[in-house]
Amino acid sequence: MLETKKLGFWYQDKVDTLFENVNLQFEAGNMYAILGKSGSGKTTFLSLISGLDSAKEGEIFYQDKSLNQIGLTRFRKHHLAIVFQAYNLFTYMTAYQNVSSALEISGEKKENKRAFITESLKSVGITEDLQHKKVGQLSGGQQQRVAVVRAMVTGADIIVADEPTGNLDEETGRDIINLFEKIAHDQKKIVILVTHDNDIAKKSDVTYELKDKVFHKRVKKLSQTK
């Protein structure tokens, strides 16, 4: 479980606190949405739980160890993968090479690496033909699928994404969210999505809406679950 305890953050001045006394829990097997108006502090919150920035108040724990105890670099390398709105793939590499390099960087060992990458990409609809094209030649939706696979193969237990459907049309965006949902439910990972989109929030198991410096929790109704 990933957990924040009494988390607080401001940039310049404490009077401009973005959020305070935040106590949230993220459990394996669930997809979470962080919802809130533009400028409310969603991305900032995500950067704290991703170990990219340090909290001003309170702490974050992963499996009962504080991120500082684990070490932010180690936490990011071994436990967490990030998917960005603009995909952030290496455009001079093929889809296959992007996934392969992520696997190498993470140090994750796979017996039959080639087959593993090929099958992982195929499982999200990236055919072998597409796998060997430079990612710059793929559509936005295809690139985001590659980015999701890149995050998936690293073995990270936590996958965070900042507006992952922001550059995509509605239908493609829905497909990407279904992929995240599968990763959470089938692979028992913690998936955390920052979004403006209420429909994405509705698909998530739990929504935390940031409003007036406080996160409001909403759990998906039983009739809508898995």
Ligand SMILES: Nc1ncnc2c1ncn2[C@@H]1O[C@H](COP(=O)(O)OP(=O)(O)OP(=O)(O)O)[C@@H](O)[C@H]1O
């Ligand atoms: N590095 C920074 N230094 C100072 N202020 C910042 C910095 N980054 C963000 N802010 C401010 O903090 C507030 C929250 O920003 P953040 O990007 O976390 O909001 P957000 O909810 O993700 O917004 P959006 O939905 O528009 O992406 C904003 O007012 C922003 O201008």
